[in-house]
Amino acid sequence: MALFLEDGVITTVVGNYPKIPDLPAPGKWRSAVEKFQKGQIDEAALRRVEDEVTVEAIRDQLEAGVDLITDGQIRWEDAQTHFARRLRGFHINGLQRYFDTNVYFREPVAEGEVGWAEPITVAEYTFARAHSTKPVKAVVTGPLTLGTLSRNTFYPTLREFVLALARALNGELRALAAAGAEVIQVDEPALCRHKQDYAVFADAMGVLTAGVRATLVLATYFGDLGGVYPQVLSLPFDIIGMDFVAGHRNWDVLSGAPFTKTLMFGILDARNTRVETPEEIVAAVRRISSTVPPERLQVAPSAGLEFLPHGVARRKLRALVEGVRTASEALKGARA
Amino acid sequence: MSELPLLPTTAVGSYPKPPYLLEARRKHLRNQIGKAELTELERRATREWIQIQEELGMDLLVDGEQYRGDMVAYFADEMAGFAIAGLVRSYGNRYYPKPVVVGPVGRKAPVTVSWFKYTQSLTKKPVKGMLTGPYTIAEWSFNEHYPTRRELVLELARAIHDEVVDLERAGARYIQIDEPAIHTRPEEDFDLAREAMEIVTEGISAYTVTHICYGDVPKIYPAMLHLAVDQLDLALKNEEFALLETFRKAPFTKDIGLGVVDAHSHRVESVQEVADGIRRTLEVIPAEQVYVSPDCGLKTRTADETIGKLRVMVEGTKVVRSELLGAREGARA
Numbered sequence: 315m316a317l318f319l320e321d322g323v324i325t326t327v328v329g330n331y332p333k334i335p336d337l338p339a340p341g342k343w344r345s346a347v348e349k350f351q352k353g354q355i356d357e358a359a360l361r362r363v364e365d366e367v368t369v370e371a372i373r374d375q376l377e378a379g380v381d382l383i384t385d386g387q388i389r390w391e392d393a394q395t396h397f398a399r400r401l402r403g404f405h406i407n408g409l410q411r412y413f414d415t416n417v418y419f420r421e422p423v424a425e426g427e428v429g430w431a432e433p434i435t436v437a438e439y440t441f442a443r444a445h446s447t448k449p450v451k452a453v454v455t456g457p458l459t460l461g462t463l464s465r466n467t468f469y470p471t472l473r474e475f476v477l478a479l480a481r482a483l484n485g486e487l488r489a490l491a492a493a494g495a496e497v498i499q500v501d502e503p504a505l506c507r508h509k510q511d512y513a514v515f516a517d518a519m520g521v522l523t524a525g526v527r528a529t530l531v532l533a534t535y536f537g538d539l540g541g542v543y544p545q546v547l548s549l550p551f552d553i554i555g556m557d558f559v560a561g562h563r564n565w566d567v568l569s570g571a572p573f574t575k576t577l578m579f580g581i582l583d584a585r586n587t588r589v590e591t592p593e594e595i596v597a598a599v600r601r602i603s604s605t606v607p608p609e610r611l612q613v614a615p616s617a618g619l620e621f622l623p624h625g626v627a628r629r630k631l632r633a634l635v636e637g638v639r640t641a642s643e644a645l646k647g648a649r650a
Numbered sequence: 651m652s653e654l655p656l657l658p659t660t661a662v663g664s665y666p667k668p669p670y671l672l673e674a675r676r677k678h679l680r681n682q683i684g685k686a687e688l689t690e691l692e693r694r695a696t697r698e699w700i701q702i703q704e705e706l707g708m709d710l711l712v713d714g715e716q717y718r719g720d721m722v723a724y725f726a727d728e729m730a731g732f733a734i735a736g737l738v739r740s741y742g743n744r745y746y747p748k749p750v751v752v753g754p755v756g757r758k759a760p761v762t763v764s765w766f767k768y769t770q771s772l773t774k775k776p777v778k779g780m781l782t783g784p785y786t787i788a789e790w791s792f793n794e795h796y797p798t799r800r801e802l803v804l805e806l807a808r809a810i811h812d813e814v815v816d817l818e819r820a821g822a823r824y825i826q827i828d829e830p831a832i833h834t835r836p837e838e839d840f841d842l843a844r845e846a847m848e849i850v851t852e853g854i855s856a857y858t859v860t861h862i863c864y865g866d867v868p869k870i871y872p873a874m875l876h877l878a879v880d881q882l883d884l885a886l887k888n889e890e891f892a893l894l895e896t897f898r899k900a901p902f903t904k905d906i907g908l909g910v911v912d913a914h915s916h917r918v919e920s921v922q923e924v925a926d927g928i929r930r931t932l933e934v935i936p937a938e939q940v941y942v943s944p945d946c947g948l949k950t951r952t953a954d955e956t957i958g959k960l961r962v963m964v965e966g967t968k969v970v971r972s973e974l975l976g977a978r979e980g981a982r983a
């Protein structure tokens with residue numbers, strides 16, 4: 315894909331995007347869900363609204379000038395149940411807190427052998443690609459994150475559970491690649507909290523990505539990779555995403571060994587409303603470019619943008635693109 | 651607190667708002683009705699909930715938070731230094747107006763005192779003063795002003811302390827400081843949360859409670875026993891009393907507010923289930939330390955579900971209470 319051959323820094327996102335507009339409008343997605351729950355509209359009508367809102371999320375990213383986008387995960391209730399509901403072996407339990415956020419998700423419970431039954435995100439990916447003029451990344455929640463945020467009542471050990479999930483999700487990655495997904499991102503925020511399980515994680519990543527022909531991204535966030543770096547560089551991924559806001563320590567972590575992959579550089583604070591100035595982004599890009607050359611750099615928010623109100627998310631994306639453009643010019647100038 | 655029976659029944663704080671109040675809140679947002687008219691309906695709803703709690707035979711009452719939208723935004727709205735950033739998603743299609751700290755935070759005037767006074771005037775039973783704690787207000791707000799979370803949390807703790815003092819002066823003998831977010835970053839921040847609670851309750855003689863929910867409670871146990879309050883109110887039913895295993899590891903040295911009905915399920919539990927939950931708890935924590943409550947605020951339930959859950963809570967408690975009193979009578983005879 316031409317995108318990665320270009321000589322210069324690109325911008326991307328981690329994944330989710332606000333589903334509703336700012337106040338006072340209630341937003342068509344939220345109204346549609348309410349009507350669906352009351353039985354006033356059918357599922358097809360709800361899906362149509364989700365399509366419309368997805369198109370809007372894509373448009374926001376394109377208008378901001380983001381180079382590599384996602385579909386905004388508008389259809390996802392959360393990153394766990396979106397997969398667990400469609401894999402075999404799970405039922406869905408009550409609410410749990412999502413890491414250190416004020417966001418809640420319904421806890422999946424594995425009560426039998428887990429397995430891949432049918433494509434989960436393929437139609438979402440092809441829809442987004444058809445509605446975007448820029449490349450689209452497919453995103454899948456990784457087996458360690460899905461495993462540690464679920465309750466396991468079937469497998470004797472975490473290792474067996476996570477490896478079974480990796481086998482199941484390998485089906486999804488293969489289906490995405492077969493549908494033409496050139497870039498597939500695996501989200502593993504749990505790695506930052508479960509470094510003691512790195513051996514399980516590394517084995518699971520091997521199982522997960524076996525036979526998958528695509529550019530593969532490992533996205534980590536909500537913490538740093540101290541303790542598992544540079545080991546992560548030998549995982550079967552082309553791009554490693556790291557959070558430099560909640561995982562501010564990643565600056566030190568990277569100084570431990572040369573960064574040999576492409577870095578998804580999570581520098582825009584996805585969890586606070588203060589919009590970064592272009593100068594701050596320029597300074598961060600300059601700083602990281604002494605470690606990672608521009609052609610191996612993708613600048614991104616620190617996590618998904620759904621933690622923010624809609625207007626702020628949009629302003630942040632614009633600031634990101636503006637800052638990165640300015641930084642790229644400066645870096646090119648310095649080389650010439 | 652001799653006025654309360656053994657195993658006093660209480661609630662965490664919020665109850666659902668009746669349809670007329672929801673409608674009035676919508677109209678108020680659109681400037682179709684004034685503040686005075688809205689307040690009158692909030693008072694009516696509060697009176698109704700007090701009456702319901704009395705009829706059910708609850709012991710320590712709450713005002714039901716009919717005048718609040720969200721537990722953090724309510725305080726942010728009434729205090730200096732905050733703005734509302736916008737709606738962010740909590741789960742499903744539930745959103746909340748998330749505040750943002752834009753300047754030095756502090757109280758402009760007492761926030762909850764007039765509602766406490768009003769509610770207490772409606773009943774002879776004690777009513778809890780209800781506050782949101784500094785760690786949770788900070789954690790559930792964006793921060794564009796303070797360089798560190800610590801500075802923000804401690805500044806908020808001083809403001810909430812002033813509110814606690816004012817509630818006590820207004821006659822509150824039970825004051826609850828909700829900290830559902832206190833264990834968000836247990837390793838990094840629990841000492842800060844503890845320091846903040848010490849500031850909040852310093853020099854207070856009222857009985858103090860903190861409500862903690864969701865998240866990894868075992869991670870802050872037994873450290874949570876050092877929080878500067880008399881009672882820890884916790885959700886037990888949601889995990890079918892699995893927390894009792896945690897409490898077996900170190901003696902539960904405070905009073906417990908024992909969540910016996912799930913605040914997030916539609917199903918109304920049976921009296922038997924409630925009684926069993928309490929009995930299982932009494933194997934681990936002495937009855938003198940146990941208050942009985944729902945897992946969490948009930949505002950997301952329907953009125954029928956809420957009343958149903960409160961009723962089985964009271965009835966289940968009565969069953970165990972009379973077993974205990976009977977056994978004690980028997981022992982004395």
Ligand SMILES: [Zn+2]
Nearest residue numbers: 830863946947
């Ligand atoms: Zn709660």
